Amino acid sequence: MSQREWIEKDFYKDLGVSPDASQDDIKKAYRKLARDLHPDANPGDAAAEERFKAVSEANAVLSDPAKRKEYDETRRLFASGGGGFGGFHPGAGGGFTSTNFDIGDLFGGGAADSGLGDLFGGLFNRGGAGGTTRTRPRRGGDVETETTLDFRDAVQGVTVPLRMTSPAPCTTCHGSGAEPGTSPRVCPYCNGSGIVSRNQGAFGFSEPCDDCRGTGSIIDSPCKDCRGTGIQNRTRTITVRVPPGIKDGSRIRLAGQGEAGLRGAPSGDLFVTVHVRPDKVFGRDGDDLTLVLPVSYGELVLGATVSVPTLDGRVGLKIPPGTADGRVLRVRGRGVPKRSGGAGDLLVTVKVAIPQHLDDQAIDALRVYLHAEKNSGFDPREGWAGA
Ligand SMILES: [Zn+2]
Ligand SMILES: [Zn+2]
Structure with a gap:
């Protein structure tokens, strides 16, 4: 039986005993019910048969002290809202992987009037449940945000403040939803599970408890600042440390920095998608920085030492001599800092710049040069397939 089934079923109610009943009381209650409801004693009575099954199921768990303990703990975790729900956040718990939940079902029309509908709408995944409301994720929702960094900040690492407005635990009641000095009490109708089981003919189904609106607890004096939700919209500034070398489109996860959970349940996570503005000089290829260096034909032929920028200064x-146009020259260790220490390289691509406006003297000299070049045996198209 899954944890979810445990949470949805009230075995104590099935046996008609209180949650603190002794093992002996449970045994006695079961024996009496089993006798009364036994199919042999109620031939053809489908309702009695269903009850008999439920009672047997309840006894199988409650009569075993170890199983009973596990059952109690599972239900307590689910009901408490005091932070114990952490183990069940969507995707982590066995029975809670599909948590589609529409708070609108719970709060009915009144919720929208009070503005709660909007607040909670953002906290839970909506829709997709096909009309059946089964589980109640209380953990706060994950928040997605984004930030744009300058290229050099992204390469070297930077700390950025993010201003965010999102639901956070109420500072007045510390998220409990109850007026300071008071505390919520466990809902007596659903025993804190937030879910009540009903039997209709052969079908048993569960639905959120009306008395506590599915939260499992009742607040007699709601906190005035958050109207009992335990949540306030707050503008927070979160400092995000972006590690050196982050790539455009990376996502940083900040655990527990998302939306506050309902009534003090754990917060969701904050995901920051990092965009990186392109740089005018540098590009990036993994851990290597790239740049295109304009050079003259003469510099490639004769060789030269040219000053190029790095992230933290310049290098010569x-x-x-005789470097081909388009060749990539490597400056070791002047690239992107690596997480493992050290850094990538700076890859410099040389690219010949063709002069557009030369004076007569330069043009004359070029003509003389071309003539001399030919005489020295250079033919740019020698060995070319298209010649
Ligand atoms: Zn409050
Ligand atoms: Zn209830």
């Missing part, structure tokens, strides 16, 4: 880049 040596271009060997």
Whole structure:
């Protein structure tokens, strides 16, 4: 039997005993009910048969002290709202993987009037449940936000403040929803489970408890600042430390920085998608920084030392004589800092810049040069397949 079934079923109610009944009381209650409801004693009575099954199921768990303890704890976790629900957040717990829940079902028309509908609408996943409301995720929702960094900040790492307005635990009642000095009490109707089981003919089904609106607890004096929800919209500034070398489109997870849970339940997580503004000079290829260096034909032919920018200054880049246009030269250790220590390289692509406006002297010199080039045996199309 899954944890969810445990939570939805009230075995104590099935046996007509209180949750603190002794093992002996449970045994006595079961024996009496089993005798009264036994199919042999009630031939053809479908309702009695269903009750008999429920009683047997309840006894199977409650008569075993170890199982009973587990059952009690599971229900307490689910009902408490005091932070114990953490183990059940969507995706983590066995029975809670599909948690589609529409708070509108619980709060009815009154919720919208009071503004609660909007507040809670953002806290839970809506829709998709096909009309059956089964579980109540109380953990706060995850929050998605984004930030845009300058290229160099992203490469070198930076701390950014993020201003966010989102539901957070009420500061007045610390998220309990109860007026300071008072505390919520366990809902007597559903015994704190927030769910009541009804039997209709052969079908048993569960629905949120009307008395406590599915929360499992009743607040007699609601906190005035949060109207009993335990949640206030607050603008917070969160400092996000972005590690060096983060890539455009990366997502950073900040555990527990999402929306507050209902009545003090754990908060969701904050996910920050990081966008990186392109840089005018540098590009990136993994841990390597790239840049395109404009050079003259003469610099490639004769060789030169050219000053190039790095993230933290400049270096003199040596271009060997006879370097081909488009060749990539490597400056070791001047790239993106690595998480493991050290850094990638700076990859410099040389690209010949063709002069557009030369004076007569330069043009004359170029003509003389081309003539000399030919005489020295250079043919740019030698060995070219298209020649
Ligand atoms: Zn409050
Ligand atoms: Zn209730």
